Amino acid sequence: MLISCNFYIDGQWIDPVEPGPVHAIVNPADEKIIGTVLMGGKNDAHAAVDAARRAFDGYSQTSLAERRALLARLQAVFERRYTEMAQAISTEMGAPCDLAYDSQAECGPGHIKAALAAAESFAFESRSGPNGDLVCEPIGVCALITPWNWPINQIMSKLAPALLTGCTVVLKPSEFAPLSARLVAEFVHEAGYPSGVFNMLYGDGPVVGNELAEHPLVDMVSFTGSTAAGISVAKAAAGTVKRVVQELGGKSANIVFADTDLASTIRRGVRQAFNNTGQSCNAPTRMLVERPVYEQAIALAAEYGAQVQVAHPSQRGDVIGPLAMKRQFDTVQRYIGLGIQSGARLLIGGEGKPEGFSAGYFVRPTIFADVTNDMVIAREEIFGPVLCMMVFDTEEVAIRIANDSPFGLAAYVNTSDPVRAQRVARRLRAGTVSVNGVGQDYASPFGGFKQSGNGREWGRFGLHDYIEFKCINSDHSQ
Template structure:
């Protein structure tokens, strides 16, 4: 069993003031694999003070220096990439393929940040005036358990590019992953105080970051409910916020789509990251005229999707992260049944032979209506709701009939037609005939899916403030 009893403040591993221990559980077996000692408000305050002091000099650093630091972080983490993948599998239950993809994305974040930084305009002209894009200050970073290391690296890389210092509050459920990342970052040898990491609870360490007057910005990825709490608290000190929140992403299959390609892609979109993904395409909108074809193809696609041991290279869906999350998903599956949806695949309970972990049967509901709970609320598990439409206009209206607006998907053999549909969907990202990610393009939500953007130039703009100097 592993014990993590240090946090990282001012360039050193230190014993936290907080005393609480948090159990780390392998979700595939529900066995105890470690404990982490959690920091408290005092620890957060010390970390903030460290970042504030470091900001005085780091904010004045050159583009060249920041690019060098990003390279150092990349190179140090690259040496530990296998350790990070192993921790992601053990602690989170990510299947091997998902764990590798996630860790590679975390590593690449530093290179993408360098690419943006090379060309970013920190000095601009506006009318007769000079505009300086200046770093905001200390940034509080709060990351989720479904992609903890990925978000630590992405948000930290952007902050460093801007010249900001940070205090990171990672998910307490991801402490093994955080420890690997932290040990690598320490080896990178950056000046003390540029980054500080405090394991702790959201309502303790996260709350202190949100209310502390010396924190200029919060970058948070997580649920819409918590995002709203952060936004309310941040207003008191007028913090800038980037909030990447929940989603209930529609996937429109147009009537001319090649179903042999579109349906397996739809299942992959709905079940990505074992369904524990904010961009998962969990509302599948299909033409009424092709409903029978779709149902048969869905049955075959789900049957071919392996659920089980995350260390098995053939596994596509691992366990839910916790018993609590397993029970949440089960409650939604039961709700779908009670409200009259047809269970096309899966259903309640564990898959046979996987009763010891938090495994869910990958589930597809047919004959879902827009008013059903499973069609409106984010489940965060491998559950797809199939709704039918009569016309393209109805499909677009159904896609937009949600409080969320993070991502969407469109499939069609006519790319021009799909593009026209994509332009009418209210979402931060729309993928046409694709599940691809573009790390240079902005990512974030409309409506209750968030505020602000991550990635690329748009993401870096979130960490700087324009100062106008008017010449006489």
């Protein structure tokens, strides 16, 4: 039976106000249609915003203790229905079942726990001076626009702090990841949130996304997606001078110095670049290797890359699945072709599907060597399992190449010299820097420099996005 995804507005499951286009839900592993998404229009966006605005006065006045209790109930519902979420993510975007269960779905309770923990020590009220009381108040109605590649990570990193601070929400998830978003709405309803506090509708960016961004009753927009779409959102929001927080694209550099444990570093770099089939904005897709070990690194990368197994999402183990949609498949194929045409050395992979796959949006994990930073494949975000390897001679050159990018979301440094690791990390223009494979936790800020966006999400840093600071000056001597 086909799945049908409709809207959740003002505590009710409803269909669009006016019949509009229907988006097919395609399983990326076999290209079969498994359901439909009802796509909204401007009137649906207005209905969702109106519901959130009506709910705001009441919900914003609830106590922090009440909101924490509600969010804890949402966490409990999520954890009880965790397997459903993992299965939905695997089905809608082709994430291998172990990745969907261990990493993708886990982001939901992970971000809820981080928000709850941050609230324990967050100063919602404090003194700003001899006469000033500083009060943190919810910013208002928030439009959350989220992508398909890590659907629950993006939804819950926004939704948890928004609900906790007392904001009301309109969520526009990607129509390419509708199943996980529908489950989120079910979880919120089951947790007992008041009607209108959380609203969700589907629709494309130019229509529904634009309407939410420019709507005068929306106080804040949190957007995750491409840089081009982020620019469009910012322009639409500018007319009402609302807050816009964006997490956009990336082209992260992975600097490998000759004194590192080369085998483990290259293996880790290849796996990180190919994880989630390369569909991660912070993937280390530019590997910069110091010249004395460059050819050795190339040989290791080819060896480890050839060991990466492409498999159906239902297969257990450390595998990569298909790309999430045909549009992305075509894009990745185009970039691989451009890499070959530019003269980069093709180590493994290339155009076309892996052997044994006639259906599904599967691609061949691809590694290019001898890439220069002026090549298209080195400058533009490919969003697929494509790794570009470059050579550098000095620390200064490595830093220059790494920073020579319009993006600045993440960076990676590998060296056995802790002094150099810190020195280089501090000169990289990126929001997060991983040293020798140390990853990020939910309490750390996530966001980027330059065209990778503005603002920071996760933990206590995410709470700031959804609050306004009010200073109440009065005579405290009375």
